Amino acid sequence: MEIKVVTKQKAEDKIRLDVEFPAADLESQFDKLASEYGKQVRVPGFRLGKVPLSLIKTRFRESLRAEALEKILPKVIDQAIKEKELAVYGAPMFEDEEASMSAILNKNDKSPIKFSVSFYLPPEAKIKDPKSIVLYDHKLDVTEAEFNEAIEEETLPFITLDEVTDTIKPKDLITADIIFSEAAYEEYSLRGHQFTYTTAETGGAYPSYLNDLRKLILTMRAGMKREEKVVFTSLGARAGASEDSTAGDKAKVAGSVETTVCIAIERVKRRGAVVFNEKLLAKLGVASEAEYKERIREKLRKLEPALLEQFHVKEILAGLKKTSKFLIPDLALENYINYEWKHYVTQLKQMLAQQGADENQFAQLEQSLPKAPGEDWKQRARAKGQVVLREMLIFEELKKRYPGHVDEAAVNERISELAKEYGKTDVEAFRKELIKAGDFSRLKNHLAEQATWKEVIKNCKHKKGNVYSLKELKALIEPPPADATT
Structure with missing residues (x-):
């Protein structure tokens, strides 16, 4: 498809694309849909599949053109992004969407179709040392009871x-x-x-x-x-x-x-009846009871699945509280860890590419990442935790660079919702309580993050008490140049 694209920087974090593509491409998609529709639609006076194409195009013109536009626009936008080699976030935002779409649908001449669309740009966060971004390591102290239970679990199939x-x-x-x-x-x-x-x-x-x-x-x-x-x-x-x-x-x-x-x-x-006789040792493939128990202890030290069933990703994430302070709802954490791992690797690569990083620099970063999650539980948990930490770093950079993203109306609306949730009838008094408790500024920061990353945390709700600190994580990001801040 032949298209023309002009980029315009609207703000430091947003870019506009002015796109045009041949009207013939939309007409081609319209003709294809009309042909397919003609095989299925029933029109009085005609047998199924025998309705003239011209009648289909006339009677169902509005709906078919709308569907054709819906199918072709994502392809045009995707091609425009690739041609300009842009890294963008979130859904496309059309300039005066209703008027733009209406103008395209009602267009009758053969001149090129034009529209404008905007995207958020990723923050230019600079990672000082990728290897320093590590998940808090959940240490497991194996008790004697857990050790004995693990032995029973291992030997039970052989009893x-x-x-x-x-x-x-x-x-x-x-x-x-x-x-x-x-x-x-x-x-x-x-x-x-x-x-x-x-x-x-x-x-x-x-x-x-x-x-x-x-x-x-x-x-x-x-x-x-x-x-x-x-x-x-x-x-x-x-x-x-x-x-x-x-x-x-x-x-x-x-x-x-x-x-x-x-x-x-x-x-x-029956549990609790493990007798290490020669027959059982032979089945277990060890020479002695001591050798077998050492094998079990080594497994537990490595957090193998024998005890991993006792843990949950949330427990691993609880370790974040020891390294960071950050206002982020539990639901947001769940949203983060459910994103595909490959998506985040691609995201980081795009972010580095914008800074002019070469393949060698990205390779260095990639080596510090866990491999794509496989069947190993610990590997999956660590990968998910790494994702959460990196997102925290990016959010902190956003907060420093784009403090003006908060819509005051959104703040007031959220405070009203919270007041209702906590059973407060005087919203203004509740606002003062928030300010006194320090939660008001946190709420504004939270809404700023929602405004910028609404596609990431669009369903999150603020819950009192879910406060984490970014004190130690701040050191992992280089401060932005003075001329880049707003």
């Missing part, structure tokens, strides 16, 4: 199944048959079927189409006998509803059916 001769103990792994009474067979159409479950503690698998069985699984608990009849009341599975009830509960509800089942426990894997 021989024993017949159950007594009641269930806590954390036993149970295999059991669920045997229905005749009435239950009839009600659930399960005649001739048995279900086998393997459950640990109070959870387990059950047929998704028979949700009432969940209560049965939950009753497979410590103290349960080898064979125990359970009577429970529920709406039939086919009725699409269920009623929670404890074992032996005979309370009736409208339309319910009393169902009796027998939980016949067959086998169990």
Whole structure:
């Protein structure tokens, strides 16, 4: 597609593109859509697919031209950005969008189509030393109890199944048959079927189409006998509803059916019974119990999956509080860590390219980044944490360079929302409380970030108390030149 682009710097952080492209390209897209539409639309007096193209173009001109424009504009804008080798952020902002689109749609001559669109530019943040940007390392102190539990987890698959001769103990792994009474067979159409479950503690698998069985699984608990009849009341599975009830509960509800089942426990894997005999050591592939335990300890030191299940990304991110102070809602953090890793690598590359950095300089930065997240949990968590820290750096630079981005009306609107949220009827008094507490300036900064990065944190809400400090992170960014600040 042949296009013409003229760039105009509107502000230090915003650029305008004046674009024009041939009207024939829009007409070509219009003709293509009209042809496709003609195969599907029904018009009185014509068979399906036999409506004249000229009639389609006349009757559906407005909607087809609007759809054609909707399809072609993103391609034109993308081509304009690439031709000018720009790094831009957010959605395109049209100059007087309604009038511009209306003029294009109502245009009848063959002269080029013209429009103007603006974008935010990325901040020219200068990273002093990429290798100094590191995620706070969540240190794990392995307790003796955790160590012993890890050993049990590792060895459990190798322990021989024993017949159950007594009641269930806590954390036993149970295999059991669920045997229905005749009435239950009839009600659930399960005649001739048995279900086998393997459950640990109070959870387990059950047929998704028979949700009432969940209560049965939950009753497979410590103290349960080898064979125990359970009577429970529920709406039939086919009725699409269920009623929670404890074992032996005979309370009736409208339309319910009393169902009796027998939980016949067959086998169990018992925890806390690890005996390191020669047979078990051979299965584990070690020569001695000491060698095996050292292997487990080494795994725990490296934060391998044996204990990683106990952690969550939020716990890793909590470490940020020890290195930074920054007003950023929890929801914003979640938004950051959910962005694609490749997007941020590209973002950093564009930012460096704007500063005239060459490929070698970017390669140095890239080496300091974690690799693209794979299956390893720690690698994923570190990658996500690195992203959050880099975004914090960029936001801090924005705050220094563009302090005038705050719309006072937006501040007042947000204060009114917060006042309502906290049950304050006097908005002005609430504003004074915020100023006294120091939260007012933080709120303004937060709104400035929202205004500049609304595509990144558009759904975030300010929540009192989520305050982080950027004191140590500030040292990682070189201050902007005096002539670059506004």
